[in-house]
Amino acid sequence: MNAEKEKIIVDAMASFIGHTVKILPDDVGAKLRELSEKETDPAAMAVYETMFRNLRLAEELDRPLCQDTGVVQFWVRCGSGFPMMNEMERLLTEAVLKATRETPLRPNCVETFSDVNTGNNVGKGVPVIWWDIVPDRDDCEIYTYYAGGGCSLPGKAEVFMPGAGYKAIIPFVLDRVTEYGLNACPPLLIGVGVGNSVETAAMNSKKALMRSVDSVSDDPKAAEMEKLLEEGVNAIGLGPQGFGGSSSVLGVNIVNTPRHPATLGVAVNFGCWAHRRGAIVFDRDLGFRSTTHSGFKG
Ligand code: SF4
Known part of the structure; x- marks a missing residue:
């Protein structure tokens, strides 16, 4: 039995x-379609077309x-x-x-x-x-x-002194995007973890990638930071596969758990367009x- x-x-x-x-999850497929419909840059539009052809062929050829x-x-x-x-x-x-x-x-x-x-x-x-x-x-x-190997395995984590403040999360994430965001095949789903140590922040950032791309944190301050980070990463202008374009992110998800009074652990993990x-x-x-x-x- x-x-x-x-x-x-x-x-x-x-x-x-x-x-x-x-096959991509329903939310990721829908988000890619939404971003492609908004895109006006010719190179970025061509990249989206290639992505959709890739998705179609994977399904047809069962690969x-x-x-x-x-x-x-x-x-x-x-x-x-x-x-x-x-x-x-x-x-x-x-x-x-x-x-x-x-x-x-x-x-x-x-x-x-x-x-x-x-x-x-x-x-x-x-x-x-x-x-x-x-x-x-x-x-x-x-x-x-x-x-x-290009997206969520090369994540980064750091423990800040609390005096750095929560604003330290913003340059930490943006620097990682400019450092290796291209290797992660944008548009990116950006998973940010905040906690009391390297390992809790890292685990939170991985759990953040499991939330749907359009989800919003139920913590109002984290939700505000998700929005700010999305605007900031889009302003960098990577575009799909780094060819430039109006959108570089599928979404930004933050998962936060309490910190120690003396520490502020932050980690970031990227999901790629093929999330x-x-x-x-x-x-x-x-x-x-x-x-x-x-x-x-x-
Ligand atoms: S699409 Fe994702 S998994 Fe594939 S090579 Fe790019 S980053 Fe890696």
């Missing part, structure tokens, strides 16, 4: 990975929409009453092995120091799995993300649905 349940999860997750490396299928990362928000919690790490790893063979995914797991590519996207600590245990729930929400994040929810009977990809049927 358990073998049957395990097969449902492995098959569903391998299929979801296959779908989400080929990943970018050659860099990234490091597979999961953020698992698991209800404490979900019956398969115990098995999830093993099953998610099996799903990555299956998706690597069947989709296929490019092998992107290189053992550090020996520099050997494991060839199957699995190694010690890979796929990356972050857990949140959610009390009083019996479902399991899983965010999938394919962190590419392949997905979310799937399993109920306790292992029925499932995606909240990001309306076309995913399993």
Whole structure:
């Protein structure tokens, strides 16, 4: 009986990975269309056209929409009453092995120091799995993300003295955009994390990338800063793929948690135009649905 349940999860997750490396989430696709319709710069318009052709061909030819299928990362928000919690790490790893063979995914797991590519996207600590245990729930929400070498893997974090003030976040983010934003294939989704240390800020910045591109922080001050940063990054004028243009961002999302009186941790992570994040929810009977990809049927 358990073998049957395990097969449902492995098959569903391998299929979801296959779908989400080929098809953008609904919100990202809609935002790209919105930005392209507003664009007036001829070079930028041509880049958007190429992006939409790329998306169409990925779907028609059943291939990943970018050659860099990234490091597979999961953020698992698991209800404490979900019956398969115990098995999830093993099953998610099996799903990555299956998706690597069947989709296929490019092998992107290189053992550090020996520099050997494991060839199957699995190694010690890979796929990356972050857990949140959610009390009083019996479902399991899983965010999938394919962190590419140009976009969200080269994030940056720093801990400021509190005297620097929250205004220090603005130049920190803008400097990162001018430093390596081009490598991240704009328009960018900018995930900013604020917290008490490097690691809490970094985790918050990753969670920020899982919010939808048009979402607004429920903290009014953070929401104000999201708007300011969006205006500031657009003013830099990178445009799609760095060819110049009126928009350089899909969105700016800030996730903030309290800081220590003596520290202000800040981190930034970029998502690229091919922002392949997905979310799937399993109920306790292992029925499932995606909240990001309306076309995913399993
Ligand atoms: S930044 Fe994104 S679109 Fe560009 S190569 Fe990396 S994964 Fe692909």
